[in-house]
Amino acid sequence: MSLAPDYVEAVVGWRMWYAVEEGSAVRLSSVIHRTLWPRAAPLVAACRCLRVPLWPFARPRHEAPAADCRCGIHAASIGMMRTYLPEQLQWTKLVPVVGRVSLWGVVHEHERGWRATFAYPESLFVPTEELDPRRARRVVDGLRRYEVPVLSVTGSTADDVVDAVSQFAEVA
Amino acid sequence: MELGQIKRIYTVEPIVHPVPEPAPPADEAENVPRPSQTAGAGPKR
Secondary structure (H helix, E strand, O other), rough: OOOOOOOOOOOOEEEEEEEEOOOOOEEEEOOOOOOOOOOOOOOOOOOOOOOOOOOOOOOOOOOOOOOOOOOEEEEHHHHHHHEEEEEEEEOOOOEEEEEEEEEEEEEEEEEEEEEEEEEEEEEEEEEEOOOHHHHHHHHHHHHHHHOEEEEEEEEEEHHHHHHHHHHHOOOO | OOOOOOOEEEEEEOOOOOOOOOOOOHHHHHHOHHHHOOOOOOOOO
């Protein structure tokens, strides 16, 4: 059996995060599971599907992503990502961030996106139009600690933001 | 995300690793002498 990879270049898709401010630090957080993304290290997928130990049909523990599960780190086309942005971007404690993400390891390619073992942001776009300017600068500067390009984009609705980042959509 | 049906499964091992090298510490970036370079140069009693 060959152990050679099928591809030697990361898959790049789009996804959404929240920027979480922790004191002076700013971290990316997944939207669904609220996983904090590490800096300078890949996020490693782990299955978090609900397991009820006594339930006879519960899935056993498994590596992520698994074909018969929804686990793994998700990314999609820019159009698919659009459906996850709120219509009106209302700023609360969590600031939405959209961006491109590199995926590698075992990759499951779906009709509208991917699930993978490893991931790291490739570029980040922060809608800052409705943020206080000082907070916007703090978030953008804080996200630069991921050592990837971070850009402010304008727009107060999901469509505005997707239009603004679409010019960077070399993939999707 | 509702990603639809699986089309195919493959392995990816990037030659160019997607995780960037961390930036050098601020003191190196700004060429500020490290403590070891200034040993003995503390305040005089």
